[in-house]
Amino acid sequence: MHLGLHRDPSHIGKMSVFHAEMRRRLWATIMEMTVQSSLDMGMPPMISPDDYDTLPPSNVNDEELTEADTVPLQPKPLKEYTQCSMQIAFYETLPLRLEICRLINSLHFSLSYDEAIRLGADMLAACREKLTFVQSFLGSSTPHSPNIFQVKLFDTFMRRFFLCLHRPFYTRSAHDPRFYYSRKVCLDASIMIARPTANPTEGEEEDDWNRLTYRCVGFVKSFILHSMSTIYFELTSRLEDEQDTLLTVPITISPSSSRPYVPLELQPYYNALVFARFATEKRLCNGDVNAKGYIWFCAAVARVDALLSRTDPGAAVLSASKKAVSDTAVFMREAYFAEQGKHIDLSQPYPYAGKDHGRGDGVDDVTGTPRDLEEQSRLGDSFDGVEGDLGQDMDWERLMRDESLDIGWGDVGDPQGWFGISADFTLGWGWDAPM
Structure with a gap:
């Protein structure tokens, strides 16, 4: 203007x-x-x-x-x-x-x-x-x-x-x-x-929309959050409400597939959830560092599978989350190697290795590039012309702590809360909320 x-x-x-x-x-x-x-x-x-x-x-x-x-x-x-x-x-x-x-x-x-x-x-x-x-x-x-x-x-x-x-x-x-x-x-x-505009397993590199989904930044990333929060809540709500009906219907699993039987009317929602997991995996392989998004979708699919197959959702979520954490480390290592041409060396002890540290400090452990503590101290003494130590009376670790990690897996709790969404569906601190 x-x-x-x-x-x-x-x-x-x-x-x-x-x-x-x-x-x-x-x-x-x-x-x-x-x-x-x-x-x-x-x-x-x-x-x-x-x-x-x-x-x-x-x-x-x-x-x-x-x-x-x-x-x-x-x-x-x-x-x-x-x-x-x-x-x-x-x-x-x-x-x-x-x-x-x-x-x-x-x-x-x-x-x-x-x-x-x-x-x-x-x-x-x-x-x-x-x-x-x-x-x-x-x-x-x-x-x-x-x-x-x-x-x-x-x-x-x-x-x-x-x-x-x-x-x-x-x-x-x-x-x-x-x-x-x-x-x-x-x-x-x-x-x-x-x-998606094309089958994610066929010709994905030639499809511009899939490419945007796997590499996008900014508000484009929220497409997955806004749509999948609704789809996931609907899917789990329907499954929990229809447990009595599902118990009367024989559940068959194809010998060639590890997926449980999904009722026909729920297949569009289930397929969308599986694609969201696939998309967040592709984003990690392309250099994204949002591990929480991929882990959440892995756990979400596992919980839905458990509800469909009438097994313990809590155990399924825990197992899927542990595997997702391990897979995420592999994806990030491979992405780092593809970008830098060398593997990440985590063998040497860096200043914060093995210690409790706040958000952002872990970069020293991964890159081996210590922060300029003298420069940081100088900036802390004077900011925008205001003298004094800005961190003296401020509990930054408490302020920056991500409470949304307490997502309440299991049979209790509101599923929409897993995405940092309140009961009236207004967005809060979610898996992809800006920090």
């Missing part, structure tokens, strides 16, 4: 056609990042539709823009697909998504169910309209036609707002049938978000 991008170029002095269009495209990109980050961080957006008047980008292809342009652009009709059609679709739904973010992230949550239904209907209608338009050009001979990755990205970016809008009412549906609609739409949206 300091650059004036929130004002349409038509309100600013003489400006070339090229620079005016670039300002509109840049503002649309900034606003998309703003609204996605607002949803991910659980903070109200710091801007509203009343704070800007920049028009959407023109419906033209990139090659039609040159710095030598002196005549006004001739945008194509909106029903004609161009390289800017996707950005226009995002920008046109921006006011609605900003409103959703403001309501669900408000300090004083006061969203009524009727308001959620109204906003959800508007969001769903806009999503269907834009997706129908984009999908109509898939595989066409039209220049710059969209691809599967663009369609999946747009669909996911839209549905996650729909999911977060109805999630506060999702858990209430277990006790109040009036909220059944929220339960249904949350599950439908979660399945669509979690579904």
Whole structure:
């Protein structure tokens, strides 16, 4: 806003056609990042539709823009697909998504169910309209036609707002049938978000969406959390509620498979959970250091398998967690070797080896690069012009301790709590929460 991008170029002095269009495209990109980050961080957006008047980008292809342009652009009709059609679709739904973010992230949550239904209907209608338009050009001979990755990205970016809008009412549906609609739409949206665009075991390296899933950073990582928290809670709740029914049905296990029999109606949820475990494993192999995510999904799949096969869930979770920890160490060692060209040497005693230390200190053990304690002490004495030892009266270890590790495996406790989600499905400290 300091650059004036929130004002349409038509309100600013003489400006070339090229620079005016670039300002509109840049503002649309900034606003998309703003609204996605607002949803991910659980903070109200710091801007509203009343704070800007920049028009959407023109419906033209990139090659039609040159710095030598002196005549006004001739945008194509909106029903004609161009390289800017996707950005226009995002920008046109921006006011609605900003409103959703403001309501669900408000300090004083006061969203009524009727308001959620109204906003959800508007969001769903806009999503269907834009997706129908984009999908109509898939595989066409039209220049710059969209691809599967663009369609999946747009669909996911839209549905996650729909999911977060109805999630506060999702858990209430277990006790109040009036909220059944929220339960249904949350599950439908979660399945669509979690579904890969290609078989993860065939041609995965050629699929852009799978590649993004296995390597992404930032708010893209929350796709798995937002969708799988709903799917997992639904799956375990259904299994626990239907134990009496399952006991009357013979459970057969295929000789060629170690998986227990999964009822047909639960297979989409189970497959999504298994894929989430596979995706977090791939992320570790690609250099991610979020071990907790992979361990949690391994334990979650083990618990579901135990419920299906009528064995002890606690023992299954413990066994799967121990194996996941060992596997994680192997994945990280292999990723380190692939990146550095050498193996991690943990044989030499480093300053913190064998000692209790806080978050972040363990890097010395792994890399063998001791911290500059003299420099750290100097910075601690003076920060932003404030003299004194900032750590003197502050129990940093207590503040930084991750209490979400107490996840309550077993038959007791709320499953949604495993993901750092409270009873009303508002996000707290979860396995992938920013530290």
